[in-house]
Amino acid sequence: MTSAAVLAPPEVAPAPAGSRRAAQWFAGTLSLVACVVLWHLLSTFHVRTPVITFANVPPPLEVARAGLDLLGSPKLLQHLGWSLFRIAAGFAAAAVAGIGLGLLIGRFAWAQAVLAPPLEVLRPVPAVAWIPLAILMFPSSEVSMIFVTFTGAVFPILLNTIHGVEGADPRLVASARSLGCRGGRVFTQVILPAAAPSIATGLSIGMGTCWFCLVSAEMISGQFGIGYYTWESYTLQNYAGIVVGMLWIGLFGMGSSALIRRAARWLMPWQEARA
Amino acid sequence: MSGHIQVERVGIHLGAGPTRFEAVHDLSLDIAPGEFVCLLGPSGCGKSTLLGALAGHLAPSSGRIRVDGQPVDGPDPSRGLVFQHHTLFPWKRVVDNVAFGLQMKDVRAGERRTRARELLAGVGLGEFTERYPSQLSGGMQQRVEIARVLINRPAVLLMDEPFGALDALTRVKMQRLLLDVWSRVRTTVVFVTHDIDEALFLADRIVVMSARPGRIVEQIALPFARPRDATLVTTPEFAALKRRCLALLEEPDDGDPLPRLTPLGAPDATWHFAV
Numbered sequence: 001m002t003s004a005a006v007l008a009p010p011e012v013a014p015a016p017a018g019s020r021r022a023a024q025w026f027a028g029t030l031s032l033v034a035c036v037v038l039w040h041l042l043s044t045f046h047v048r049t050p051v052i053t054f055a056n057v058p059p060p061l062e063v064a065r066a067g068l069d070l071l072g073s074p075k076l077l078q079h080l081g082w083s084l085f086r087i088a089a090g091f092a093a094a095a096v097a098g099i100g101l102g103l104l105i106g107r108f109a110w111a112q113a114v115l116a117p118p119l120e121v122l123r124p125v126p127a128v129a130w131i132p133l134a135i136l137m138f139p140s141s142e143v144s145m146i147f148v149t150f151t152g153a154v155f156p157i158l159l160n161t162i163h164g165v166e167g168a169d170p171r172l173v174a175s176a177r178s179l180g181c182r183g184g185r186v187f188t189q190v191i192l193p194a195a196a197p198s199i200a201t202g203l204s205i206g207m208g209t210c211w212f213c214l215v216s217a218e219m220i221s222g223q224f225g226i227g228y229y230t231w232e233s234y235t236l237q238n239y240a241g242i243v244v245g246m247l248w249i250g251l252f253g254m255g256s257s258a259l260i261r262r263a264a265r266w267l268m269p270w271q272e273a274r275a
Numbered sequence: 276m277s278g279h280i281q282v283e284r285v286g287i288h289l290g291a292g293p294t295r296f297e298a299v300h301d302l303s304l305d306i307a308p309g310e311f312v313c314l315l316g317p318s319g320c321g322k323s324t325l326l327g328a329l330a331g332h333l334a335p336s337s338g339r340i341r342v343d344g345q346p347v348d349g350p351d352p353s354r355g356l357v358f359q360h361h362t363l364f365p366w367k368r369v370v371d372n373v374a375f376g377l378q379m380k381d382v383r384a385g386e387r388r389t390r391a392r393e394l395l396a397g398v399g400l401g402e403f404t405e406r407y408p409s410q411l412s413g414g415m416q417q418r419v420e421i422a423r424v425l426i427n428r429p430a431v432l433l434m435d436e437p438f439g440a441l442d443a444l445t446r447v448k449m450q451r452l453l454l455d456v457w458s459r460v461r462t463t464v465v466f467v468t469h470d471i472d473e474a475l476f477l478a479d480r481i482v483v484m485s486a487r488p489g490r491i492v493e494q495i496a497l498p499f500a501r502p503r504d505a506t507l508v509t510t511p512e513f514a515a516l517k518r519r520c521l522a523l524l525e526e527p528d529d530g531d532p533l534p535r536l537t538p539l540g541a542p543d544a545t546w547h548f549a550v
Binding site: 171175 | 362
């Protein structure tokens with residue numbers, strides 16, 4: 001781990017950290033601006049090719065206007081609030097189920113034998129495909145929406161937890177037992193912290209896929225939610241609104257994943273401490 | 276004084292199915308309380324396997340092992356094990372790694388940290404107690420590992436080539452430190468090595484083993500007085516005993532050296548968690 005850093009010589013003379021960061025910011029901003037300009041050109045000139053057409057794509061300025069309209073409307077907070085609630089509930093349920101099942105499956109052969117096959121079958125099923133069944137299973141449409149976001153987040157969390165538990169160094173377990181660690185304490189003192197970095201990765205990915213599934217989930221919704229707003233904009237042919245909704249989802253998805261990574265760094269200071 | 280080890284006609288098989296082999300064959304050994312014994316032998320001769328059985332991580336397929344009259348039937352804090360590569364918990368600070376054994380005995384946090392700090396000061400690491408293991412050098416990590424084992428006041432200290440991965444200079448320093456610590460705590464030490472100089476410098480008695488199946492070829496009681504210092508290695512007596520060990524270790528050149536075994540079994544053996 002540390003030896004690689006020692007062995008690899010720096011390829012270029014390291015620039016001062018400040019100026020390198022500034023250069024990165026500059027490159028990032030430039031790239032974003034270039035994307036918007038390209039979008040503007042493609043949509044205002046209604047570029048058509050046999051494969052893809054930009055005739056109905058709203059140009060950036062139109063989207064910005066729609067975005068500002070929504071920003072001024074009291075509906076925005078309701079849309080975002082409901083979406084955040086559904087994401088939070090679905091994600092929390094997925095974290096509990098994913099980590100719990102993952103610890104069991106990673107640690108006990110019987111749990112793997114019993115639980116792995118059905119989960120493997122369910123894993124490739126996309127969130128959209130769950131909608132009809134979710135509506136049939138849950139009398140409350142709110143619960144079915146939460147369930148759909150749950151299906152998006154649970155598998156990355158589950159798989160990363162299993163991976164983390166199986167990757168726990170058996171030498172650490174042996175040492176802990178030699179030092180008097182027994183039974184459930186091996187789990188809490190060794191397996192869980194050893195798996196924690198991998199679990200954090202799973203949570204971060206799971207948070208991303210949660211937002212992924214939001215539009216699918218809120219297709220069921222009657223009124224509110226930023227995913228619902230996106231879908232409704234399409235059905236009402238409010239094309240600029242589609243992009244506004246997409247951007248909000250992108251922003252919130254990015255922000256919440258960053259929040260998870262920040263929390264993980266705070267909870268696992270030893271990860272940062274690597275010399 | 277405790278720490279009397281009795282190994283009676285012990286055989287140990289490793290692996291499963293067609294790759295199963297006898298790592299230790301019909302081995303008997305009696306180690307007195309407070310004695311410092313080095314197991315010396317070529318790679319793969321079963322000395323680490325024997326150590327793993329003494330620690331309770333491997334079960335003999337025949338014969339029996341007793342420490343102070345009690346049969347060894349699993350790992351126990353009274354038999355401390357130090358691996359070649361440290362097994363410190365990366366998520367615990369140095370002081371909490373050392374205090375782990377006391378934590379398992381439910382000693383209060385304040386008291387166990389105080390005792391861990393005292394022990395760390397005794398191995399010259401008083402200033403590094405709040406670091407994470409990854410922030411220490413290899414020699415420091417091994418010193419922490421030794422302190423972590425000693426906090427349980429073990430009757431037996433089992434060491435599997437603990438300085439094998441260190442550079443030559445650090446290794447010599449660590450050998451002196453170990454003798455210094457041992458002069459104060461006086462546990463029985465079983466020290467596995469393939470370094471003749473190391474064995475001669477440290478031990479009261481050297482047990483020379485040969486490979487496949489592992490068995491004892493000779494036992495050499497060392498006449499050197501204690502405390503020992505660096506001048507010992509240049510004396511004619513040291514040189515004469517070194518020649519004798521070299522002659523014993525000289526093997527018919529019949530191909531590649533055997534793979535290294537570990538106290539947890541064969542290197543490729545799949546490990547099953549046992550709680």
